[in-house]
Amino acid sequence: MARRFVLKKEPAPVASSNLTIDYAGELNEQQHAAATAGPGPVLIVAGAGTGKTRTLVYRVAYLIETGARPEEILLLTFTRRAAREMLGRASLLLDGRCERVRGGTFHAFCLQILRRYAESVGYPKSFTILDASDAADVIDLLRSERGLHRSKKRFPKKRTLQNLYSAAANRGLDLADVLEQTYPQFLIHLDEIDDLARAFAEYKRRHGLVDYDDLLALTVELLETDEAVRKKVAGACRWVLVDEYQDTNRLQARLVELFASEHGNVTAVGDDAQSIYRFRGADVGNILAFPDTFPGTRLFKLEQNYRSTQPILDLANFVLQRAKRKYEKHLYTEKTTGEKPGLIAAPDDRWQSRFVCDMLLQLREEGTTLNQMAVLFRSGYNSYDLEVELDRRRIPFVKYGGLKLTEAAHIKDVVAHLRVAENPLDVVAWNRVLKLIEGIGPRTAQDLVEWVLAAEQPYTLAAPAVSPRFAARLRQLGELLQRMRADDIPLPAQVELLLQYYQPTLEQVYFEDHPKRAQDLESFAGIVEGHRSRAALLESLALDPIDLTATDVEGTHKDEAPLILSTIHSAKGLEFDTVFLIQALDGILPSQYAAKSDEELDEELRLLYVALTRAERNLFVSYPTVQYRRRAGDFFTNPSRFLADVPERLLEPWTLAEEDEAEPAQLEAPARPQLPPARDTSDGLPF
C-alpha cells in the first residue's frame, strides 16, 4: 500500500509582496484594477486606444510577480505578431520570465495539443494541415469523382463550397442555414452539397488531413470527449488570457471555456465596437454572454483613450453612431488639442498616391519616422497604385495583409514537394506534385497516389505500367525526393536541389511571367534559411503565411525602418502617429459585397472605426473622385457613404493643387471641398 503524502496548498498570491513594478503609478485606476484583479473570470471591456494591450501586458507581469509560473499562463491572440509583441513588452517590463508564457493564436495552440493527442479523436499525430486552397482542392477532387460538376444546373465551385463548409463549422450552423443566408441560389443542390460535405470530412479523416477549422473543431471534440486529456490540458492552463475576445467565433469561445475548465481563471479583453471578423464566424454575442458563461465575472471598463487626439476621437465617435446597432461608446482623452482629420478628394489614384508620398515625406522632414506612419486600406489590392509610387521614390515599406507569398501557385508547388518529402501520406501534396509533370492529369495522378500509399518504397516512384510519356520525369522526381530525404542534407541544400528540379516546370507552366515568379522563389529560399528543419518550416508556413512584402526596396534603405502598408484587418491592435486611410470609396469601404444586410454594413462601419482609431496625431482620409476601370473607362466615384455627411468641423475637406514648376505636387489646405459630381448611383457602378 502506497503511502499518501499531502502537499500543502500553494500560497495564494499576495498583492502586497515585493512587487518591482509600480502598478498603481503606471496605470490609471481602471487599468490598475483590471491588471491586478485576483483569480476568477474577468472581463475587460475596453474602447479603442484605452490601453487594452497595456493592461494585458501588465496583467501578465503582475501574475508572474505574484507567483504564477509563466508556463501556466496562456495568452491567446489573433495573430502571432500580436503575441510576440505583447510578450516582448512584458519582458521589457519585468524580465525574461515573460518569454516562457505560452502565447499564440488559437490555431497554433490547438495544433500543439493535437500533435500530442490527435489519436484520441481518430487522427494520426503526423496529420497534415490544409490551408483554404488545399481544402478547396480536396473538395474539387471529390466533386469530380462524383460527377457533380456535370449536373445540368449550376453547381457551386470549389472555393464557394469551401467557404460554405467553413462558415458552417465556425458558426456551428447547419449547412442548410448557411446556404439559405449566403447562397440561396444553391439551395436546390442541398442534398448533393450535404453529401459532399460528408465525403470531405471522411476523406480528411481517412488521410489524416486537417484544415483550419478542424484545428479548432477537433480540439473541442478532443477536450469534450476525452476527460483525461481535458484535465491535463486545462490543468496546465492556470491563467487564461484572451485578447480581442469580440472576434472569437463559437468554437473559440467554447475552447476558452474548456481551457479554463479546471482553474476558472479567464481574463478576456475586447471591444464590441471593434468586431470585424463576422465574415469568419466571429460572434459579438460571445463577449456579451461572457458573464453568463462564467458566473461571478468581474467587469472592468476602460474608457479613457490615451492614443488619439480629441479631434480624431470626435470623428470616430461620430462615425460609430451611425451603426444600426448602437454601441455605447464615447471615448474621451486629455489630448484635447490637435489637427483636425483631413478628407482629401484627389482627382484620381495617381494624385492620391502622390499626396500620400508628399505628405509623408513632409512629415518625415518634421521628425516623424516612416515606421510611425501607416497607410491603411480595405483590401490588399487598394494599395497597388501607391506601391508603384513608393517604389519609384524609393520609399521603403512593408505590407501586411493582402496576397500571401505562400498562396502564390509557384510557391505552393515548391512547398508541395517539401510536404511530400516530409510525409509520404500527404495525398494533397502528392496530387499537386504529380500533376505538374506533363502528361499526368487528374486521373493518372490519382492512380499514382494510390500506388504511393500502398508502396513499401514510395519515394522510388517505381509504379508499374507507367506511360513512357512521363516515365523519365517521374524517375527524376523520385531521385529528387530521395536525395532530399538523405540524412545529411541541410534544409537550404534540399531547397536548392528542389529549385533546380522545379525550374523547367516553372518556365513551362508559367511561361508568361516566370522571371517574376523566379524572384519569389529566391525570397522563399531566403525564408527557408531561418528554419531548423523541414517539419518546422512547413508548420510555420501553414499557420503563419508570409506576407508578400516589398523585399526589393529594402535593399535601398536598409538603415531606415519602413513605412507600414496594411489592410485594416491586419492593423487591428496597432497604433501609429500618422494614419492615411486611402480609397475611402463607396463600394470599397463599405465593400460592394457587404451591401446585402444591415449587419454586414455595420461591420464595414466598425472597420472604418478601427481604421480611424489607429491614429494618434494625424489622420488623413482620402479617395479618388475619378477611377479608371477596364471596359467602363474613367468614371466618377462616390466617397464612402459613412463619410458623406460628416460635418466639416469634424473632417476638414482638402483639395490638391499642382505646384507651378516641375517639383512634385505639393498640397495646400483650401477652404472649399472639391465635391465629386453629384450622382445617385450609390452602388459605385459606372454610368
Added chain:
DNA sequence: GCAGCGAAAATATCT
C-alpha cells in the same frame, strides 16, 4: 485521359 482553347464567372477581409 490529357492538353489546349474559348467562354463564363467571380472578384475581400484571415487562420
Added chain:
DNA sequence: TTTTCGCTGC
C-alpha cells in the same frame, strides 16, 4: 483581370 469550366481533338 484572373480564375474556372466545359468542350474538342489527339
